[in-house]
Amino acid sequence: MTGTWQLIRLALRRDRFLLPLWVILIPLFPVGVASSFAGLYPDPASRAAFAKSMDVPSLTAFYGPIFSSDLGALTAWRSSLLLVIASLVTGLVVIRHTRAEEEQGRRELLGSTALGRQAGLAAALVLVFGGSLVLGLVVALGMAAVVPGAAGAVALGVEFTAACWLFTGVAAIAAQLTQSARSARWIVGAVLAVSMLLKVLGDSGGNVDSPLSWVSPLGLLQRIRPYAGERWWVALIVLALTAVAVAAAYALNARRDLDAGLIAARPGPARASRLLGSPLGLAWRLQRGVMFGWALGALVLGLVLGGAVDSASNAFTDNPQLADLFERLGGNAGVADVFLASLFSIVGIVASAEGVQIALRARAEEAAGRAEPILAAAVGRTRWLNGYVLLAFVGPLATLAANGLGTGLAYGAASNDMGQVGRALGGALVQLPAVWLTVGIAVALFGVLPRFNGVAWGAVVFFLLLGQLGAVLRLDQWALDLSPFTHLPRLPGGDLTITPLGWLVAIAAALTAVGLARFRARDVPA
């Protein structure tokens, strides 16, 4: 462990902006939701009505069960998706300070100094455990300030810290398994995805303590039940799991060579396949795994949620008051259509994240010096960039189609109406113009401000927040209109209006054209 302290200082120096931002930003969400709910539902009766209206399978599948109509419990429920984001980011930070360092060869340089072999891992863990602890503390303090009940505030803080700690453990193991940081990140993402899937399956059935939810780490964390009869022993289980994961990571790290993973790299082909002969072929080769992953995930999600739609709409039609409310919210369509349309608007944002991920690969290639040999061959700038741009447009198309298909098939099978497949496909694919516009932002940034290409992620998060929180925070229409997703027709059920779609596509095309033109005129690498 010699040198751990120096490495911690190095990591703090590298993350000096990111870490504080992270520790402050995440807690803002639950605290904001709590004060918004306190204003919207000031008395227990209105909260009970709200809780009842939200207690439908398609929502509990995502957010988990509503354990109580207490203000704090509702806040914890509404913030539960944030646990996924918090866990994911923590995992990525762990990989960034362990396997990524090793893969880049910086670990080797440091390792030649007086540094223990566990020091790198130990420093990353201390950093992330410490950061997560502060994050949980800020959540607890913030909640205590706006919601009565100290125990609940502490429990919600514990829930966040425990989520981060558990996925710190997962990421620490993943970092030992593979040689590349990229694969390690995929392992963390896959664990989260499986955990989410188990939770969705468990929590959509209406059973508050379904075994599937208990097996899912995310489901387990929610069952700490802040503000709803706190179960502290669940937190102890999570801590025990974390300890086991960390011990396993240390054991693996002690046994392996520097730079080696437990999953050994296999030799590949000595010759390139026919496909690998153009910039597009190369981009496809580099991105196909990512694209298949997104499409498959979207298909599975569609199958799961499509099955839950019918029971959800039944729950509403049983309650005429609520059905009336949703009629008003969603126009003249059926309640099921309202659900499908809101579902697709979330999937639209997810698909735009895929598009941005693919588009940003161009910048990663350039920054790593891998664009240079391609551009030094007989390949023009436009042709090179178009490989990535094309996939960034087509990838989300495939993902949305897979999601629409899955949703339509499952819903159609449940409701004995296979005509739903076409309607669901329409509802999913109508998101494309807004997704393309987001991709266009990434491409334009690549051409104009390549060093700030990552800001495109900010656009995705901004659109997500506007869509999810805009109504809750009662933002003005002009603010909501900033998101391209606001302008999409709500399908199925709503009217298919072509004009806004045409505008969105035109803006997406213009942004892409600007990106391409500026890229042709600038230095490489810039």
Place this chain on the structure above:
Amino acid sequence: MENIISVGGLRKTFGQTVALDGLDLEVRRGEVHGFLGPNGAGKSTTIRVLLGLLKADGGTATLFGADPWRDAVALHRRLAYVPGDVTLWPTLTGGEVIDLLGRLRGDLNPNRRDELVQRFELDPRKKGRAYSKGNRQKVALVAALASDAELLVLDEPTAGLDPLMESVFRSCITEERDEGRTVLLSSHILAEAEALCDRVSIIRAGRTVETGTLTELRHLTRTSIRADLAGHPDGLASLPGVHDLVVEGDRVAFEVDTARLDEVLRKLTSIGVRGLTSTPPTLEELFLRHYQDEAATAR
């Protein structure tokens, strides 16, 4: 003789940093041209301008008589490039990268590719992330040498190669020249340039300080002479161009400006020569002289 590369007064700045400050470079058809300079002198920047990757701020640069920025794609069909810092795609094998680059250039010679893979003892089945620096370099070298390009642009191509592979590289370059190809070889390894280059350009701080054949450049430096003479070396010390003269009886050791060599040798033979060793100036000395100048001006 026709110029393949012709650069005049080239300027390029990155923010506050001046990378190229009026650089000149001429590479003739069929020659191996050494492009020499310490790290950070502007070698890679010049090459990137010639490849149309960077846009020059001033001066002229032509490649095959055309503009490298405007006609990049057409020009790139006629050249092959090995970057100074080879990074490979972590998930692609070396063999795949060689094929990919060859196809993008449009002229991969499969027989030559296999022959080069063997000569460089490269395992083409390994993934990019598994290669050492030297092996990454070999992948880029095989990809470039397996082409039928008229011009090879090599940016410090032997960095990371072991001595055995370095000698394979040298014989490859000699073969390329014998086939009439032009090579621009950027390097700071002077032995390599001395062994391979017909002409060299030495640059420092973004400017060309010397250019010419090695013979021409040697005129600018001193040759070391040791001689056993028949008599006492009277008057040798007063000859212009003689430096650091040491006399031990009839034995002398001194350095002479290469331009004055003829005169000095005449003087020696007039005294009578029993034994003589002469060491020609190395590129190393040439390089050091400019380097020391730089250190002196910096002071």
